[in-house]
Amino acid sequence: MNLKIRFIIFIVICCLFAFTSCNKKRNPIQVNCEIDNTNIKEIYWEENVIKVKGSGACPVGEEYTEAMRRLMALRAARADGFRNMADVIYQIEILDKDGKTTTIRDIASSDDVLKVNIQKYIQGSQIASEQFFPDECRYEVILQNKLNGEGGLSKIIGQEIIKKCY
Secondary structure, three states, rough: OHHHHHHHHHHHHHHHHHHHHHHHOOOOOEOOOOOOOOEEEEOOOOOOOEEEEEEEOOOOOOOOOOHHHHHHHHHHHHHHHHHHHHHHHHHOOEOOOOOOOEEEEHHHHHHHHHHHHHHHHHHHOOEEEEEEOOOEEEEEEEEEOOOOOOOOOHHHHHOOEEEEOO
């Protein structure tokens, strides 16, 4: 009986600690809006998403069937899209509490847990569209990820991301 009471008290204390540490109010991150405003990599502030394009060409060679070539081009396009997504995320500039600008790459380089969480976020990018160009034998995919909200980059960083032009 004494052991059960201790266990229940331990669980209650752990729950209280978990809930109080999660409810900290954080200041929003102010982001430089000049990332890369091409149609390949861009942050769509109105839609609250990051969209990137990836391209992949079919390999040449007689040892590949047409289906293999298309699948390899699709895989290359996805890999290029993931690379572009990482490029956009890591070059986002934020203001720290001292008012200095720093990039997410700089923050993640000193925090291994944050780096792993950002990598998982990138791998969880959704394919918004994919298109095959048979005359050029290449694929294009558009990957997207949420910026704020549940499952967004702001949850990983721990702060809301807002647009702020300098």
